[in-house]
Amino acid sequence: MTDNAQSHGSLGVLDFPGADDLIAAGVVEPPSARVVEAARARISARPVVVPLEAPRRKQSRSRRLLVAAAAVAAIAAGAVAYPVIGVGESKPPASASAAEFLNRMAATAAGAAETDAPYWKVHVEVDNQDDGQRRSTSWFDREGHLWFRNANGNIEKPVPGGKLKAWPVGDEFLTWTQLESLPTDPDALETRLGDDAFGKASALLEDAPLAPEVRAALFKIMARTEGVKLIGQVEDTKGRKGTAVEFTGRAGWMEDPATGKRTTLPSRTTRLVIDPQSGKLLESYDTAKGMADSRATYLEVGPVDKIS
Numbered sequence: 001m002t003d004n005a006q007s008h009g010s011l012g013v014l015d016f017p018g019a020d021d022l023i024a025a026g027v028v029e030p031p032s033a034r035v036v037e038a039a040r041a042r043i044s045a046r047p048v049v050v051p052l053e054a055p056r057r058k059q060s061r062s063r064r065l066l067v068a069a070a071a072v073a074a075i076a077a078g079a080v081a082y083p084v085i086g087v088g089e090s091k092p093p094a095s096a097s098a099a100e101f102l103n104r105m106a107a108t109a110a111g112a113a114e115t116d117a118p119y120w121k122v123h124v125e126v127d128n129q130d131d132g133q134r135r136s137t138s139w140f141d142r143e144g145h146l147w148f149r150n151a152n153g154n155i156e157k158p159v160p161g162g163k164l165k166a167w168p169v170g171d172e173f174l175t176w177t178q179l180e181s182l183p184t185d186p187d188a189l190e191t192r193l194g195d196d197a198f199g200k201a202s203a204l205l206e207d208a209p210l211a212p213e214v215r216a217a218l219f220k221i222m223a224r225t226e227g228v229k230l231i232g233q234v235e236d237t238k239g240r241k242g243t244a245v246e247f248t249g250r251a252g253w254m255e256d257p258a259t260g261k262r263t264t265l266p267s268r269t270t271r272l273v274i275d276p277q278s279g280k281l282l283e284s285y286d287t288a289k290g291m292a293d294s295r296a297t298y299l300e301v302g303p304v305d306k307i308s
Contacts, residue, residue: 098230098245101276102223108279110216117303118142120176120209125299129292135299139307140165140209144175147307155307167208170194176209184213186220198225198247202272206281207301215279222247234273236283237297242273266290 120140127133139147144164150156166173170192183189193200201218204210222228231244248269253262266289273283286294
C-alpha cells in the first residue's frame with residue numbers, strides 16, 4: 001500500500017494502481033459518456049451492488065474518495081453501482097436506482113399521447129378486510145358522472161343529482177375536468193398535494209385521468225421522496241411482470257370528529273408495481289403492523305370511446 005493510502009487509515013480500499021492520483025485529485029471527474037452508456041447497458045443484464053456504510057462525522061473529502069472507489073470497482077466489474085450515503089439521523093434519501101427508475105417513468109409518461117375520449121374506464125380487483133376480494137368496473141365522463149357494472153353484469157347509469165366521481169388532491173376532490181388544471185411543475189404540484197406527497201401521488205397515478213405532463217410530474221415527486229427503495233422486477237398477482245418500488249410513510253393519527261378522540265395509526269408500507277414500458281401502475285399493496293393488508297390490482301385503466 002502507498003504511503004498516501006496508509007495515511008488515510010480507513011481508506012485502505014484505495015489500494016490499487018493510480019490510487020495516489022485519485023487521492024491527490026480530491027474530486028474525481030465522472031467517467032466519459034461512452035463509459036457510462038456501456039456500463040448502463042450492462043446493468044439490466046447483471047447489476048452489481050457495492051455496499052457502503054455512511055460515516056457518522058463530517059468527512060467530505062473521504063466520503064468523495066469512497067464513492068469514487070466504489071464507482072471504479074463497479075465499472076471494472078462491468079456495471080455501475082449507486083452507493084447512497086445517509087446524513088445524520090434523518091431518513092435515507094431515495095436510492096439512486098429508485099430515483100433513476102422513477103425519473104425514467106416520468107419521461108415515459110410525458111411521452112404519452114393526450115386523449116380526447118369522452119369516458120374513462122377503471123377495471124380493478126381489490127382485496128382488503130372491508131371488501132374481501134372483489135372486482136368492479138366503472139366508467140366516468142369528464143364531469144364526473146358515474147356508470148358501473150352491477151352484480152348481475154348490467155351497466156347502471158348515473159343517478160340524476162347523484163354524487164360525482166372525483167379524485168383527492170390535497171384537501172380537495174377534483175373531477176376529470178378539474179384535474180386538467182393541475183400544475184405540471186413538480187414543485188407546484190407537490191405543494192398542491194400537501195403532506196404525504198408520495199401516497200397522494202401514487203393514488204392519483206393508480207386510476208386518475210391525468211394529462212401526460214401531470215403524470216410525469218407525479219413520478220418526479222416520487223423520485224425525490226426520501227426513503228423510496230427500488231425492489232426490482234416482480235410479478236403482480238396476475239402474473240404480469242413489472243418493476244416494484246417501496247415506500248414506508250410516517251406513523252399518523254385519525255381523529256373522531258364527534259368525540260375529538262385521536263387514534264394512532266402505524267406507519268404504512270406501500271409497494272407499487274409499475275409497467276416499465278408504459279409507466280402504468282399494475283398493482284399497489286399496503287401493509288402496516290397490526291393491520292390487515294390491502295391490495296388493488298388494476299386490470300384496465302384508461303380512456304374509452306363508449307361504455308360497454
